[in-house]
Amino acid sequence: MSRKPIIAGNWKMNLCQNEAKSLFEGISAFVSNYKATELPTVVIAPVFTSINQVHSIPCDCGCNGYKLSVAGQNCHWEASGAYTGEISVEMLKDAGCSYVIIGHSERRQYFSETDEMINKKAKAILAGGLIPIICCGESLEQREAGVTDSWIAGQIRKALEGISSDDVAKSVIAYEPIWAIGTGKSCDAEEANRVIKMIRSVVAECAGQASADSIRILYGGSVKPSTIEEQMSKSDIDGALIGGASLKADSFNEIIEKTMKISSSCCC
Numbered sequence: 001m002s003r004k005p006i007i008a009g010n011w012k013m014n015l016c017q018n019e020a021k022s023l024f025e026g027i028s029a030f031v032s033n034y035k036a037t038e039l040p041t042v043v044i045a046p047v048f049t050s051i052n053q054v055h056s057i058p059c060d061c062g063c064n065g066y067k068l069s070v071a072g073q074n075c076h077w078e079a080s081g082a083y084t085g086e087i088s089v090e091m092l093k094d095a096g097c098s099y100v101i102i103g104h105s106e107r108r109q110y111f112s113e114t115d116e117m118i119n120k121k122a123k124a125i126l127a128g129g130l131i132p133i134i135c136c137g138e139s140l141e142q143r144e145a146g147v148t149d150s151w152i153a154g155q156i157r158k159a160l161e162g163i164s165s166d167d168v169a170k171s172v173i174a175y176e177p178i179w180a181i182g183t184g185k186s187c188d189a190e191e192a193n194r195v196i197k198m199i200r201s202v203v204a205e206c207a208g209q210a211s212a213d214s215i216r217i218l219y220g221g222s223v224k225p226s227t228i229e230e231q232m233s234k235s236d237i238d239g240a241l242i243g244g245a246s247l248k249a250d251s252f253n254e255i256i257e258k259t260m261k262i263s264s265s266c267c268c
Contacts, residue, residue: 003216005040005232005263006172006239007256008071008133009246010101013047020050026249028057030256031067036060040239040259043099044246045071048087051095071099071133074107077120089128100125103135103159105178115158122159126167133172133241134159140179152195153202160206168207169214173199174241180221182243192219193234200236225254232262
C-alpha cells in the first residue's frame with residue numbers, strides 16, 4: 001500500500017517569533033516551488049508563541065489539503081478550565097494547527113506524562129478534528145535489557161485504547177528511540193524498520209489490518225540529510241519527526257527534497 005510520507009519538524013523550545021518567521025519563510029519558499037503531488041506531507045511544530053508567525057500553505061490542486069501544515073507541540077485533553085499553563089485542542093485549531101505532537105519522550109521524562117494521559121489527549125485531538133502524532137520509544141537501559149519490543153507495544157496499546165479503527169487509521173505514530181534523540185546517534189535504519197514493522201503489527205491487533213496498512217509511522221532520533229535516504233528506502237518507515245535538523249531551512253529542505261526522490265509516487 002502506498003502511504004504518503006510525512007516530514008515533520010519539531011522545533012521544541014527554540015526560536016522566538018522573528019526567528020520562527022525567518023525559518024518558516026525559508027521552508028515555505030522551498031515547498032512553494034513544487035506541486036503538492038510531488039511533496040511529502042510537510043509539518044512544522046513551533047513553540048506556542050510563534051504559531052502566529054507560521055501558517056499552512058494550501059495545495060494547488062483543489063483537494064483542500066496543504067503543502068505545509070502546522071502542529072502544536074502538546075495539548076491538554078480538557079476543552080477549557082483551571083489548567084494554568086496548558087493549551088486546548090480547540091485553541092490549537094483556532095491558531096491554525098492541523099496536527100498535535102503528544103507523548104514525546106521529553107514530555108514523559110520531564111513532565112511525568114503517562115500512557116493514560118496520552119490516550120486522553122489522542123481522543124481529544126481526534127474529537128477536535130486534528131491529527132495526533134503519537135510518540136513512543138525506549139531508553140538505552142530498556143534496549144540493553146532486551147525489552148524494546150514489549151515496552152513499545154505496551155505504549156501503543158495504551159495510547160490507542162478505546163479509539164475507533166477509522167480514527168487510528170488517520171493518526172500518526174512516531175518511533176523515537178530515546179537514546180538517539182539529540183545525541184547524534186541514529187538507530188540503524190534496518191533496526192528502525194524492524195521496530196516500526198512491529199508497531200504496525202500491534203496496530204493491527206488493536207484496530208485491524210486495514211488501519212495498520214493506512215497509519216503512517218515515522219522515525220525520529222537525530223535524523224539529518226545524510227540519513228534520510230536510507231531510512232526512507234525501508235518498507236515500513238513512512239517519514240521522519242525531526243528535531244535539530246529542522247531548525248535550519250537548508251537542512252530541513254534537503255530532507256524534504258531527498259524524501260521526494262525516494263517517494264516519487266506521493267499523492268495529494
